[in-house]
Amino acid sequence: xxxxxxxxxxxxxxxxxxxxxxxxxxxxxxxxxxxxxxxxxxxxxxxxxxxxxxxxxxxxxxxxxxxxxxxxxxxxxxxxxxxxxxxxxxxxxxxxxxxxxxxxxxxxxxxxxxxxxxxxxxxxxxxxxxxxxxxxxxxxxxxxxxxxxxxxxxxxxxxxxxxxxxxxxxxxxxxxxxxxxxxxxxxxxxxxxxxxxxxxxxxx
Amino acid sequence: xxxxxxxxxxxxxxxxxxxxxxxxxxxxxxxxxxxxxxxxxxxxxxxxxxxxxxxxxxxxxxxxxxxxxxxxxxxxxxxxxxxxxxxxxxxxxxxxxxxxxxxxxxxxxxxxxxxxxxxxxxxxxxxxxxxxxxxxxxxxxxxxxxxxxxxxxxxxxxxxxxxxxxxxxxxxxxxxxxxxxxxxxxxxxxxxxxxxxxxxxxxxxxxxxxxxxxxxxxxxxxxxxxxxxxxxxxxxxxxxxxxxxxxxxxxxxxxxxxxxxxxxxxxxxxxxxxxxxxxxxxxxxxxxxxxxxxxxxxxxxxxxxxxxxxxxxxxxxxxxxxxxxxxxxxxxxxxxxxxxxxxxxxxxxxxxxxxxxxxxxxxxxxxxxxxxxxxxxxxxxxxxxxxxxxxxxxxxxxxxxxxxxxxxxxxxxxxxxxxxxxxxxxxxxxxxxxxxxxxxxxxxxxxxxxxxxxxxxxxxxxxxxxxxxxx
Numbered sequence: 001x002x003x004x005x006x007x008x009x010x011x012x013x014x015x016x017x018x019x020x021x022x023x024x025x026x027x028x029x030x031x032x033x034x035x036x037x038x039x040x041x042x043x044x045x046x047x048x049x050x051x052x053x054x055x056x057x058x059x060x061x062x063x064x065x066x067x068x069x070x071x072x073x074x075x076x077x078x079x080x081x082x083x084x085x086x087x088x089x090x091x092x093x094x095x096x097x098x099x100x101x102x103x104x105x106x107x108x109x110x111x112x113x114x115x116x117x118x119x120x121x122x123x124x125x126x127x128x129x130x131x132x133x134x135x136x137x138x139x140x141x142x143x144x145x146x147x148x149x150x151x152x153x154x155x156x157x158x159x160x161x162x163x164x165x166x167x168x169x170x171x172x173x174x175x176x177x178x179x180x181x182x183x184x185x186x187x188x189x190x191x192x193x194x195x196x197x198x199x200x201x202x203x204x
Numbered sequence: 205x206x207x208x209x210x211x212x213x214x215x216x217x218x219x220x221x222x223x224x225x226x227x228x229x230x231x232x233x234x235x236x237x238x239x240x241x242x243x244x245x246x247x248x249x250x251x252x253x254x255x256x257x258x259x260x261x262x263x264x265x266x267x268x269x270x271x272x273x274x275x276x277x278x279x280x281x282x283x284x285x286x287x288x289x290x291x292x293x294x295x296x297x298x299x300x301x302x303x304x305x306x307x308x309x310x311x312x313x314x315x316x317x318x319x320x321x322x323x324x325x326x327x328x329x330x331x332x333x334x335x336x337x338x339x340x341x342x343x344x345x346x347x348x349x350x351x352x353x354x355x356x357x358x359x360x361x362x363x364x365x366x367x368x369x370x371x372x373x374x375x376x377x378x379x380x381x382x383x384x385x386x387x388x389x390x391x392x393x394x395x396x397x398x399x400x401x402x403x404x405x406x407x408x409x410x411x412x413x414x415x416x417x418x419x420x421x422x423x424x425x426x427x428x429x430x431x432x433x434x435x436x437x438x439x440x441x442x443x444x445x446x447x448x449x450x451x452x453x454x455x456x457x458x459x460x461x462x463x464x465x466x467x468x469x470x471x472x473x474x475x476x477x478x479x480x481x482x483x484x485x486x487x488x489x490x491x492x493x494x495x496x497x498x499x500x501x502x503x504x505x506x507x508x509x510x511x512x513x514x515x516x517x518x519x520x521x522x523x524x525x526x527x528x529x530x531x532x533x534x535x536x537x538x539x540x541x542x543x544x545x546x547x548x549x550x551x552x553x554x555x556x557x558x559x560x561x562x563x564x565x566x567x568x569x570x571x572x573x574x575x576x577x578x579x580x581x582x583x584x585x586x587x588x589x590x591x592x593x594x595x596x597x598x599x600x601x602x603x604x605x606x607x608x609x610x611x612x613x614x615x616x617x618x619x620x621x622x623x624x625x626x627x628x629x630x631x632x633x634x635x636x637x638x639x640x641x642x643x644x645x646x647x648x649x650x651x652x653x654x655x656x657x658x659x660x661x662x663x664x665x666x667x668x669x670x671x672x673x674x675x
Binding site: 171178 | 483534596
C-alpha cells in the first residue's frame with residue numbers, strides 16, 4: 001500500500017514539476033491525446049493530471065517528514081510507465097507532438113527541440129514502439145491533406161532517426177484532416193491541428 | 205419534329221427478381237435491381253428537342269387492394285421524382301394532376317383539363333398483382349393535336365416486388381429516358397461515400413476516444429443508405445468499378461492506408477491489389493473506365509507518386525517517378541476513354557492539375573488556379589474535368605473544358621465545396637458541401653444548380669458515383 005502511495009506521489013511530483021517548467025513561448029500546450037470534445041465515448045478520455053484529493057490518493061508527505069527507506073530490490077520500480085500497455089502509457093502523454101506552419105512539412109527549432117526530448121524518452125524506454133501520425137488543419141482539401149500529413153510524419157521520423165532512434169521502432173501514418181485534435185475554427189485550433197503526433201503502439 | 209417507330213422483339217433477358225442473399229457485414233443486403241420482361245414496345249413521340257410536358261396521374265387496376273395501392277403510389281411518386289431530376293421530361297405538378305378526375309380508359313382521360321395544364325402527354329398506368337409481386341403497364345398518351353389519344357410510348361414491367369416499389373420506378377424511369385429521350389438515366393445508380401455517423405470507437409489507433417469512419421452506399425437520391433464496411437477503422441475515398449457493384453476504397457484497418465476492393469452485393473472478403481504494407485501508404489483509388497486497372501497515389505517508392513495496377517494486382521507501375529520529397533503527386537482520375545490520367549501536383553509551388561498518358565508520358569499542365577484538388581474527369585460524350593478550386597476554406601467546384609481550356613465556376617461561394625464526382629451520364633456532379641453545417645453530399649447540374657441533398661446524418665465526404673449495376 002505504501003509503495004502505491006509512493007508511486008502516485010512521485011507521479012504527482014513529476015506532473016507538478018512539468019507544469020512549473022512549461023515555457024510560455026512554446027506552441028499551445030497540447031491536450032493529452034484523448035478524445036476531442038465532440039466524442040461521445042466514456043472514461044478513456046481522462047487526462048493525465050489528477051486533481052489533488054480525488055479518490056484514494058494521499059497528498060505528498062510534508063517536507064519535514066521522516067524519510068522512508070526504499071526497498072533495494074531493483075525489480076520494484078517507482079516508474080508508473082514501466083510494463084504498462086500502450087493505452088495507459090499514452091494517457092500520460094509521454095511524447096511531445098511537433099507543430100508545423102500552414103502547408104508545410106518543415107521542422108522548426110521548437111519542433112526539433114520537442115523531438116530531441118522525445119528521442120531521450122524513447123532511449124529511456126527501449127521497449128517502446130511508436131506511430132507518428134501526420135495531421136493537418138481543416139482549411140485545405142481532404143485529399144491534399146492526406147498526403148501532407150504523411151510528409152509531416154516522415155519529417156518527424158527522419159529527425160528521430162538522425163538522433164539514433166532505430167527505424168523499426170517508428171512507423172508513420174497520415175490522417176490528413178480526418179481527426180482534428182481541436183474542433184475549433186480559428187488560428188489557435190488550426191495551429192493545434194497541424195502536427196505530427198507521437199503515440200506508443202507497443203511496449204514489449 | 206421526327207417520329208420513329210421502334211420495335212424490339214424478345215431482345216431483353218427474362219424477368220427475374222434477384223433473391224436476397226445473406227450478409228456478413230452490418231446492413232448489407234442483396235442487389236435490388238430488376239430485369240425487364242421481353243415484350244414488344246413502341247416509341248411514337250418526339251425523342252429530341254424540347255422536353256415533352258407530361259402529366260402522371262394515379263394508376264388504375266388497383267381495386268380495393270390497399271397494399272398494392274400504397275406500392276403503386278410510391279412507384280409513381282418515385283417515377284415523377286426520377287424524371288423531374290433529369291429535366292428531359294417537363295412534368296406537370298403533382299398537385300395540379302391530383303385535382304383531375306381519374307380516367308379508367310383511353311377515352312375517359314380528362315384531355316381538356318390536361319391540355320389546359322399544357323400537357324403534351326399523359327401517363328396511363330395499370331398496376332396489377334402477379335405471382336411474384338406486381339406488374340406495371342405504362343403508356344404515354346398524346347393529349348392534343350395530331351397525337352391526341354394515340355400511344356406515344358408503351359412499357360411493360362412485370363417483375364416488380366411489393367417490398368421494393370422504388371426499384372420498380374427506377375427501372376421504368378431509366379427505360380423511359382433511354383427509349384424516349386435516348387439518354388442513359390441515373391435512376392438505378394448509386395453513390396458511395398465516407399460517413400462518421402456511427403461514432404464507434406476506432407480500433408488500431410492508440411489515441412483515446414478515436415472514432416472511425418465507414419463506407420456507405422445509397423441510391424442516387426439518398427434513399428436506402430446502408431453501411432458497407434464494419435471494421436471500426438478509418439475508411440475513405442471509395443471508387444466504383446464500371447459494373448456498378450465492384451467498389452475500391454481506402455481502409456486503415458491494416459494500420460497503413462491501403463486499397464481494398466470488393467463486390468458490395470456479395471459476402472466475400474475484399475482483395476488488396478496495391479499490396480500495401482506498413483512501410484507505405486496507398487490511397488485515393490480510381491478505377492479505369494473499363495474496370496481493368498486502378499490508378500492511385502502511393503509512397504511505396506519513397507515519395508508521393510501516381511501508380512497504376514491491374515485489377516488482379518499485377519502490372520504495378522509508377523507513372524510520375526517523383527524524386528523530390530516535397531513534391532506531392534496525388535488524386536488521379538481517368539479520361540473518358542482511359543487513355544489519359546489527370547492528377548494534382550504541387551511541383552510548381554501550388555497544387556495544379558496535370559494530365560499525362562496512362563503510361564506516364566506526355567505530361568501537360570492544365571490549370572493555373574490559386575490552388576486545386578480532386579480532379580474528376582467526365583464520362584463521354586463530355587470532355588471536362590470538375591475539380592475543387594481555392595486555397596483555404598470556401599472552396600468552389602470548377603469545370604475545366606479540356607478541349608477549349610476554359611474554366612467555369614459551378615458553385616457560388618456558399619460554404620466550403622469540394623471532392624466532386626461525375627454522374628455516369630456526365631450531366632450532374634455530386635460533391636461535398638458545408639453550406640448547411642456539417643459536410644454533406646449534394647448534387648448539382650452542369651449549370652451549378654443544387655438539385656438534391658443526398659445525406660443528412662453525421663458528416664459525409666469522399667462521394668463517388670456508380671453506373672447502373674450489371675447483373
